[in-house]
Amino acid sequence: MINRAKIYPLYKEFYHGQGLDSEDALADLYRFAIFYDQLIHAETGIQELNPILRHINAMDSRVVYPYFFMMLEMTSTGEVSQDDVIEVAQIMESYLFRLKVCQLPTNGLNRMVIALCDKAKAVGDYRARLVSLLNASFPDDKKFADSLMNVNLYSLRNNLVKLALVVLEESRTKETIDFDDAQVEHIMPQRLNNDWRIELPNANRINEEMGGVIGNLTLTKYNQEMGNKVYSEKKEVYQTSNVSLTREIAAEYPTWNKESIVKRTEQLAQELISIFPRPVDTLQVEDISGEHTITESIDITGKKPTRLTISDEDIPLDSWRKMLISFMEYIWQLDSRNYEKIKGDSSLNKMLFASQRVPEILDNGTSIETNFSANVVLALISKIAEICDIADEVSYTIK
Template sequence: MGEVYDAFKKHARSSSVANAGVESLLAELHAYAGHFCAMALGTEEDSELDRAFHDLRELKVDVAYPLLLELYHDYQSQILSREDFLKAVRTIESYVFRRAVCAIPTNSMNKMFANMGKTLKKDRYLERLEAAFLLLPSYRRFPKDDEFKRELKIKDLYNFRSRSYWLRRLENHGRKERVPVDEYTIEHILPQCDNDPEKVPTVWREELGDDWENVWETYRHTLGNLTLTGYNSEYANRSFAEKCNIEGGFAQSPLHLNKNLGAEGTWNKDAIEGRAAWLAAQAVSVWQDPALDAELLAAYKPSPTITSANYTIEDHPHLASGSMRDLFDAFRKQVLA
């Protein structure tokens, strides 16, 4: 951030900007400030786009703003259609969320997002953007459905960066009558009991079986055991049967997330894993990966030539310091000479 002003001065003094005049530069600043306000400060008037930007803010996708600003400007300039822009925003959301779930390091995403907009050709705009995501190397990859579902089922989602974000997205996906999730709280079906196994009631130990403590420790914060409710205080640490059948229980819940819970006879490892698989199957439709067939994607693969874009020290963080950086830079210059 400390280098922004110097970079701006360099930009303002470049021949193309200087020749266009100060008024043109101010108009550019004003336009991009408006784009940023729409995305980051909630001033977008289009309801669907505003909802998508809200999701990005809740997911804390600040690193993607360089690319998003480019996309928004092209949308405003009618280079990118409104439908394709919305799909692009959702693709960025899916990319960031899938990587977070799969615990892929984020240290290379800032440069990736900053460079993607600069190198993207704008004919067949959305298709090229989707191909760019799908062709990212393994350490920057867009996780495939199988990897995403596998990790989503076992991840500690209760302590995820935004607890309500993913539950809200799952609950409201495809709904025109959206559920005001902010009015609900997160419910552990198998109670968390202040994260103290000594507080797990006997009725739950019996329900979970002989290996109850391991099951409780492994599954209590995972996808299959978490849901939304307006009756959190009433549920407390009650048995599963009581949570289903009391007034306002799971059997009466209007939430999609609680569908079929009332029909479960017991709540144990198998039930939690079964519900996790059901929710994970829905999740790949909520956080979609780009749908390009192999033949089309192959057409976008770059030729195997060595360029400065192929190798950067930032791609290998363990090398990006001190003498190793100097050695790498010297080697790269020699290769590119």
């Protein structure tokens, strides 16, 4: 990841390194400014790509733009086909949507995008390169479906639930629909009145458990009219809705209760699994030697660390134990209060400070436990980095 303050100095270095003059540089910036405009407005001239970009923009995932800059430029020069770009965009869209629904961290995307922009490592097969890099952290169908059943999708950022409902509707009509003025409707309303409690005796508990899952939500343009009417009254309105997703509710569910919400959530989850599929990696597992972000989910058993990088500072290593010690030394120097944050986490405090079999005395006089497997060391550093708010700045290199 490039620090914002270093962008201009790095660009000057690039400018001189490429032997550019002012006209070349302006032409280069103009070309990519056009790509940027195409991305933010989802108007690329590639019909099937535009709705994918609208969805990515709705998820507020512009961190992937540099990758699409590269793909659009290669399309313009004929280096890749439009079909190639559409295919990798669909994979990225699925990855981002599943990541957000499963509430998994996205702070490793910066370095992943940098890796994706390394054309040499793609060896011409950009789909295979993308799938290989995303594979370890790509939520599988079960985790995705479980999250849809249990996560309050309505409460997630960027109105993710509206995007989910819109793409479900689009999949039924095969058309792009303008739902800018549509609202998300709770079938069982957020605020229950006595009529709901009479019609469904355990309504409060059901609403608390499942009121925000996708099975209890739909789209409407008359949310105010619906209010908190009981289902028997809402169903009559749903029957005449111009939204197929909403009409189906009235046709398929004579009553609305927990079983109805579970059944509809399962149905919609299967549809979303098809709309946002997890790609199959048809290649052999890629050699994981090289640099990785601290948040990547990979098995490093049998690998040896050679370098820890924090905020562009490289620390040479020869063992996982040394990596943990070096990291703990660094965060103390960064801010001595970081240790209090770590000790405030019960599991970290127990593992590092409370019980010590193979202790190491650090430069500040603090003693920490160091007898951990490679994968546990990574997990410890990753968690500490998140607590200290530097996860985006930490990476390591293995061989």
